Amino acid sequence: MPLTELAVRKVSPSDKVQRLFDGGGLYLEVTPAGGKLWRQKYRFGGKEKRLAHGTYPDVGLADARERRDAARKLLANGVDPSEHKRAAKLAGAERAGNSFEVVAREWLEKRDWVPSYKAKVVAWLDNDVFPYIGARPVAELTAPEFLRVGRRIEDRGAIESAHRVLQNCGQVMRYAIATGRADRNPVSDLKGALAPAPEKHHAAIVDPDGIGALLRAIDGYKGGHVTRCALQLAPLVFVRPGELRQAEWVEIDMDAAEWNIPAHKMKMRQPHLVPLSRQAVAILEELQPLTGHFRYVFPGGRSPKRPMSDNGLTAALRRMGYAQGTMTVHGFRAMARTRLDEDLGFRPDFIEHQLAHAVKDPNGRAYNRTSHLVERRKMMQAWADYLDHRRADTGKVLEFKKSGRRR
Helix, strand or coil, X not given: CCCCHHHHHHCCCCCCCEXXXXXXXXXXXXXXXXXXXXXXXXXXXXXXXXXXXXXXXXXCHHHHHHHHHHHHHHHHCCCCHHHHHHHHHHHCCCCCCCEHHHHHHHHHHCCCCCHHHXXXXXXXXXXXXXXXXXXXXXXXXXXXXXXXXXXXXXXXCCHHHHHHHHHHHHHHHHHHHHCCCCCCCHHXXXXXXXXXXXXXXXXXXXXXHHHHHHHHHHHCXXXXXXXXXXXXXXXXXXXXXHHHHCCEHHHEECCCCEEEECHHHCCCCCCEEEECCHHHHHHHHHHHHHHCCCCECCECCCCCCCECCCCHHHHHHHHCCCCCCCCCCCHHHHHHHHHHHHCCCCCHHHHHHHCCCCCECCCCCECCCCCCHHHHXXXXXXXXXXXXXXXXXXXXXXXXXXXXXXX
């Protein structure tokens, strides 16, 4: 039977916790000490959970029922009331339950991003968005309000950041629509409203002679041995810099000559397999006696429990005389893409797949980590052999330049 105000007021404590149920998961928990606590039982994601709705008499029966109904509405829209409440608390007690900041923090909790990128998005929102529109209900926000957010960032010269921030705001609004707290996304009306973002390219050496000179410079690097090995491996595997730095020995199978990178380390959040050439395996075998007893293949200089720092390889390139506008660690990817296509003639989809870009088959399905593995093994070995030729500066035109691999 539903509770009554009189029953709630008159219930006395006993030597055990009492639970008086009202309906819809709401119940009053009476402690032996005399406390009267409103609680709601619900299920989310297949698990039973509890939600606190305050204490009696501060929260009366009618108020507790309103809070229960609000929680049930969130559940109906696929939102966990406990997560929503936690996000609201982070945003501040004075924020409205459906404010942009609350919804944005809830959305952020669900993002499975690389920590460094997630921290960057949080900083953008904290500094450039929440102070201006964070308290506004998502259902009431307009395109001009979002435009003013973007223009403030644009006015200080951070045009690319302005576009990124508005992109994130649009994602928050789409989440608000999906969870029943907004009807439309006004950010979509701002296409073309900001100045175009300048094209950003990672500087890369792609001409054959320059590649040879770079490889010889790396071999002669006078810094730490671990850093030199990382620089030597970088062009052979052409993964993203963060994926290289965070490589773990447990991911590498020397016998199979494979490096299996788990999904949580990848930008596209899909596991990635890197076939290792003979030259790559040789570098790892040389390094294993030094770092094989640590977690990371390239441990940090200050603590072997952490990977090499973000700036480690970049700083090494600068010490070798390669300026920011000439070569970056990310540039090894462009180097491989260009020469694998133009000199070695491998199919573009093989190259893109090995670069861990989103590639789909003719039926629109994404390739899995082992797709074209035989061909990619041949490609990675041919690439390593090509780099050896460039390092030796033989000027030899390789036989497989017109090998018909584009079929």
